[in-house]
Amino acid sequence: MKYLHLVWSALFRRKTRTLFTLLSVLAAFLLFGLLNSVRQAFANAGQSVAGASRMITISKVSFMVNLPLSLEMRLQAVPGVAEVTYANWFGGIYQDPKNFFANEAVAPNFFDVYSELKLPPAQMAAWQATRTGAVVGASLAAKFHWKIGDQIPLQATIFPQKGGVNTWTFNLVGIYHIANPRERQQENALFFHWKYFDEAAAFGGGVAGWYVEKIAQPKDADRIAQAIDAISANSDHETKTQSEDSFQASFVSQFADIGLIVGGIMGAVFFTLVLLTGNTMAQAVRERIPELAILKTIGFSNRSVLALVLAEAVLLLALGGAAGLGLADVAVSLIRARLGAIPMLPVGLESWLQGVGLMAVIGLLVGALPARRGMRLRIVDALAGR
């Protein structure tokens, strides 16, 4: 610590240059924080504690192909299955396509299977009693300033009503919450009665988009999946059953390999950052050769000079990186509050630890060559300006 003022003063010897370099580091770590937040949101999709005890059954052909409702009773009979529910994707739009959020027609026991979606008993009763009732997550309600009693019109993109009416109007009767902040992304959805959907839709009656089975023991998942899929084997509606985690992972991977994309972008960003900060450090040390020579003259060892330059590089990265990650934390909170549909997790301890690791590694990397130069300089040559 006694050398901190020495490192600090060396870092801010050229204030403008250091400021611009700090801004570059800040921007890189801001991007890292934001992208890592998205990556983690996708990586964590479906990985809730409750999700480990749920399985999803879809058509073996495609997620878009429906399954007969008659399957429900047979699934319920499979040993190890505690409860079965089902749902249909609706795909309605609220006011504008950019206001995207998930909206699904669900069975009456949907909230029993998804017990992490907490709905007050009175609202649950109201939903069960209201044919056109809808339940939304707290984040979605906050985003559109909805309150209980509001009517929510959704424009159908797939399922018009009988008679050609394209607008489905739902009565908001419940707002659910999720306690775990890492799963709060699931608060951006609207659920309404499958029965209302089935009766009012112009086509597609008597089918479920997918089934969800709550199982008693997660360790039995493989056996149960095989038993479920065996029910429909060699039929016109063969099924594919997997754990909710696996389902979410394969669903996300249909869009893109988020980890690969984020990794690629961050690789490019940090590569540029290494070149930029490396250049800054090289310039800074080149300018200070006589000063480093003086330090050695008065007794600083080669290793001390090496450590001072490395500490300067790491401090540069740490200042910019901490500011960038802090800003990312604030930005993610704002984005989550205002644009709930974007999957992001708060910048948590994991991101900070990864960030600090990157700051240290990049700092040591960009400081290595200048530090070596400082360490190896010959005092008499440096003082003579050679």
Place this chain on the structure above:
Amino acid sequence: MSPLVEIRNLSKVYTRGRQKIEVLHHVNLDIGKGDFLALMGPSGSGKTTLLNLIGGLDSPTEGTIAVAERRIDKLGQSELARWRSSNVGFVFQFYNLLPMLSASRNVELPLLLTKLPAAKRRSHAAVALELVGLADRAPHKPGELSGGQQQRVAIARAIVSDPTLLVCDEPTGDLDRQSAVEVLTLLQRLNREHGKTIVMVTHDPKAAEYASHTLHLDKGTLVEAGAEAQAAAS
């Protein structure tokens, strides 16, 4: 009593490309404890090289240097660095202060290598600045001080760890006459009142007058030696 600095048969050869340049040629010199020695000579005569060798900034090609009976020509780089930090103070022509640090912080620099706590380091630096008459300029950065003041801060830095030996390379070479007199008077006081042994390289005969005696170098050889050197040679 043995001299503080004993130099025997000292040679220094620099290699520049294929060319070998002998800067010092079999120099013998004794510097007594408490001496104020001025080294004079034309450019390229080897004055600064000799000073650098005495101060442990460079190693000889041949010969021996002992300071307080310790053979510094045998020390490795790390040992030399440690030895310099506690035995030698350096004063250069262009002050060589760190521009981003205050006068006080500059003076404190050598003490960072000791185990002194921060409060002690600060008080030692304050005493050194007081000694050179710059206590009131402690918070100022080098850019806010005159040349003479900067050189006095450099002297304070050189003496703060209480070394026995001060090596000064053209300490007045960049100063006006008035400032030069102040700096030379200060060095003389450090020599006479505080017992510092000083070796000063200078081009200026007036500056050399402040020393207790003067030696001349020419083409790497002492051409006018004091009694100590003659005795050493014999």
